[in-house]
Amino acid sequence: MRTETAAPVDTHCPYCSLQCGMGLQPGAGGVEVVERTAFPVNRGALCGKGRTAPAVLSSRVRLTEPLVRSPAGELEPAGWEEALDRVSTGLAGARAGHGPDAVGVFGGGGLTNEKAYALGKFARVALGTSQIDYNGRFCMASAAAAHQRAFGLDRGLPFPLADIPGAGCVILVGSNLAETMPPAVRYLTELKENGGTLIVIDPRRTRTADQADLHLAPRPGTDLALALGLLHLVVAEGRLDEEFIAARTSGWPEARAAAMAHWPELVERITGVPLPQLRRAVALFCDAPASMVLTARGPEQQSKGTDTVGAWINLCLATGNAGRPHAGYGCLTGQGNGQGGREHGQKADQLPGYRKLTDPAARAHVAGVWGVDPDALPGPGRSAYELLDALGTEVKALLMMGSNPVVSAPRAAHIEERLRSLDFLAVADVVLSETAQLADVVLPVTQWAEETGTTTNLEGRVLLRRRALDPPPGVRSDLDVLHGLAARLGREKGFPTDPEEVFDELRRASAGGPADYSGITYGRIAAEDGVFWPCPDTARPHPGTPRLFLDRFATDDGRARFVPVTHRPAAEEPDADYPxxxxxxxxxxxxxxxxxxxxxxxxxxxxxxxxxxxxxxxxxxxxxxxxxxxxxxxxxxxxxxxxxxxxxxxxxxxxxxxxxxxxxxxxxxxxxxxxxxxxxxxxxxxxxxxxxxxxxx
Structure with a gap:
């Protein structure tokens, strides 16, 4: 007898910001990953992490029931009602005893848009706290800030990945794509097959650097000086695009003066990169008809990361490599939903739609969607590390979703100590992470293959992850968790558990904002392999925006802004004791x-x-x-x-x-x-x- 096999469920990898398309084939033993060759980002290719992702769905390795801290200090199984009661009591007690800002919320860059949105709303409406941020602050916050300063809008890549092979030259700064995003390496391979050149800047010779036409290995912490030195050479060698600078930018005289203070011999001494290599990099970049700079964590995770990224943006603007096809600056976001996670309210200073929390009009709009008084919304809170550093002192209780700062935070032993000093800690996660092991209550939540929801990849492409199988009986979604906690805190309404209902509310909240999702629906995403934001809800369906800035930048006057920046040392330089x-x-x-x-x-x-x-x-x-x-x-x-x-x-x-x-x-x-x-x-x-x-x- 022939047995019919269910069709694979189209979905996306749970890991990095490529959000590679994959199929999940349900079977008696769970699900198997199959290729999804039609999805344009990875065209079926997957790295080892993507291929093995279903292994974490196993009850052998994941949480399947709530855990609560016993009087003896051990985590023991409990029912959901007891666990949620304990969490609401712990959060409410800290708020009652010390004020709303004594309660913190810490989210994650792997949460879906729906969960990130609901978490931000929960913090500000159900708890009334300003103390919310997320681990995406550790990902590309510096690039986001530099984007905002220069372009007036932050989207990791203002163009699709598919544009990379059409560039004549790509400078890749502080990224090892071959190990962090292997399926994306095909774009670099195609670039070279098309006659383009690749420059990799990294203090290590990595698998990615092995593919470069030119590898520059600067001393860590000197990327800013390197970018300024290249811009100095561009000016000195007469390689500026004066027409572009005049027509589409502002602030060039000040940025030029700052760059000219970084003459090549000085930059050679600071960075350790030989002057002939600096000159060759400029020639490769400027001789190409169109060039790109792509940065990642290397230049961004520095105490001068915003200025460093700004220097690379200045290089692109000065050479006319912005706002046109196959040219520009882009950031390679790291976490799976690092882009969407900060667009919709997890970040300390932002409201959904990438609105500023300090903007009265933004507050009024979002408060209207939420049905609350704008004046009731708290102001900006602490950034991620500052929030973690305040645990146990100003912040007495914490709800954490999808993050593991015991391993991932800087000065991690100190942060572990701060977590231990809390009056109350609740962690919602898929596995018993090192941070969850410190919690008073651990809530087991669904993961990628067990829930439907949207993510936004590094291109600004909004995608739909589809539910392929049921979670174990003792597991609930993060939306269920927030619904249950909000009800216990006196907010019976406003926290739905259906992800599409949450997304529809997110669309309304984002409408008219910089990251406008109002014209995006689950149906459109499924039919179009994702939709690029901004995509407003218009009478005639908006096509989405794969390429930003072709006509104007998102500033008030439509011009990109040069920002003058100057090299400065790292916050901690080597000395005799730490050489x-x-x-x-x-x-x-x-x-x-x-x-x-x-x-x-x-x-x-x-x-x-x-x-x-x-x-x-x-x-x-x-x-x-x-x-x-x-x-x-x-x-x-x-x-x-x-x-x-x-x-x-x-x-x-x-x-x-x-x-x-x-x-x-x-x-x-x-x-x-x-x-x-x-x-x-x-x-x-x-x-x-x-x-x-x-x-x-």
């Missing part, structure tokens, strides 16, 4: 804090644990051999991991991946010095010393 620079990043087989990928056997086999990459000269000075334990010590902590000796890194720099807790936790070392504009911590550079460690660490 080496540390930089951090990801590896191919793990993702972010590793809370999910570390539970997948195949991925752990490929990347079983942390390591310290260092140059042979440095290894010899320290007296460590390949594979032997080496201690990395900063002013904030100590981490120990096996040495990985390689000439692919500068002799003055060491690299550690940040996916693991325990002795090898890289973020025990990192510096929480904040960018003054974006409030992004300086993950990417700090001063350390190395010591040979005993075999037991």
């Amino acid at each position: 080496v620079l540390l930089t951090t990043g990801r590896v191919l087989a793990q993702y972010q804090s590793g809370a999910q990928t570390r539970r997948v056997d195949e991925l752990n086999t490929a990347a079983p644990g942390p390591f310290v990459q260092l140059h042979p000269q440095l290894a010899e000075r320290v007296g460590v051999a390949e594979g032997s334990p080496v201690a990395v010590v900063s002013r904030r902590g100590r981490a120990v991991a096996p040495a990985r000796i390689s000439t692919d890194i500068r002799p003055d720099t060491v690299f550690m991946p940040f996916h693991w807790p325990g002795a090898g936790r890289a973020n025990s070392l990192t510096n929480p010095a904040l960018d003054p504009t974006s409030r992004m911590p300086e993950f990417k550079v700090c001063a350390v010393r190395l010591e040979a460690a005993p075999a037991d660490g």
Whole structure:
């Protein structure tokens, strides 16, 4: 007898901001990933994380029932009503005793748009607190701030990925796409097949740098000087696009003066990049008919990240590489919904639709959708690290959804201590992360294949993840959690559990805002492989906006703004006690804090644990051999991991991946010095010393 097989469910990978299309084939043993070749972003290609994503759906590795802290201090199973009662009591008690801002909410860049929207609304309406932010502040906040300053609008890529192969030259700054977003490497391959050139800027020679026509390896923390040096050469060599500058920009004289103070020989001394390489980079970039600069966490996760990104934007504007096809500046967002997560209210200073919380008109519009008095909405709160740093002092209770700062936050041991000092901590997550292990209540929630919802990828393409299977009986969605808590806090209405109903409200709340989703529906997304915002609700259906700024920039006068910036040192420079620079990043087989990928056997086999990459000269000075334990010590902590000796890194720099807790936790070392504009911590550079460690660490 022939058995009919259910058709695969079209959905998207739960990990990075590519949001690769995939199919999920339901079966007796769960679901199997199948290719979805028609989806334009990845055209069927998936990395190992995407292929193995269903492994985290297993009850063997994920949470399946609520947990509450017993009088003896242990997490024990409980029913949902008891768990929600405890959470509402803990949050309400802190609010009653210390005021609404004694309650904090911390979200995640992996939450769907619906959940991010509902979480922001819950904080401001049900709790009345200003203290909400999310781990996306650690992702691309500096690029977002620089976008806003220069263009008047922040969208990671103002053009589709498909435009990259049509560029003549791409400068990739601080990104290792081959390990962080492998399916995107095809765009770089096609660029080169089309005769274009690739310049990679990274202190390490990575798998991505191996593909470059030119690899520049600056000293960590000097990307700003490098960009200014290139712009100086553009001016000195007469390579400006004077017509574009005059017609479509403002502020050039001041930016020019700032760049001219960074002459090439000075930049060579600061960065360690030889002058001939600087000149070649300028020639490749300016000789091409159209060029792009793409940045990622390398230049952004610095205490001067906003200015650094601004310098790269200035380079694009000065050469006319903005606001036209196959040219421009873009940011490679990291987290799965890092873009949408900040557009709709998780961020401390923003309301849905990318509206400013301080704008009276924005407050009035959103308050009207929510049915509350605009004056009742709190003002801006603390940024992510500042919120975490205030735990246990000003902030007494915290609700956390989809984040693991015990591993992912800078100065992580301090943040772990702050979490432990709280009067009350509730964590909603898929797995029992290192942060969830500290909670008073842990709420098991649905994950990507068990729920429907939208995400927004790095292109600004709004996508639909579809439910492919039922969650375990003891698991509820985050929307159910917020509904139950809001009801207990006196808000019986306003927090629906149906994701499409939430999205329809989000559409109304975003209408007329910079990130306008009002013309996007679940039906349109499904029919069109996603819809690019802004997409207002118009009488004739708006087509969406794949390419921004072709006619005008999103500033009041339609002109892009040059911002004069000047190089300054990292917040912490090497000295006699800490003579080496540390930089951090990801590896191919793990993702972010590793809370999910570390539970997948195949991925752990490929990347079983942390390591310290260092140059042979440095290894010899320290007296460590390949594979032997080496201690990395900063002013904030100590981490120990096996040495990985390689000439692919500068002799003055060491690299550690940040996916693991325990002795090898890289973020025990990192510096929480904040960018003054974006409030992004300086993950990417700090001063350390190395010591040979005993075999037991």
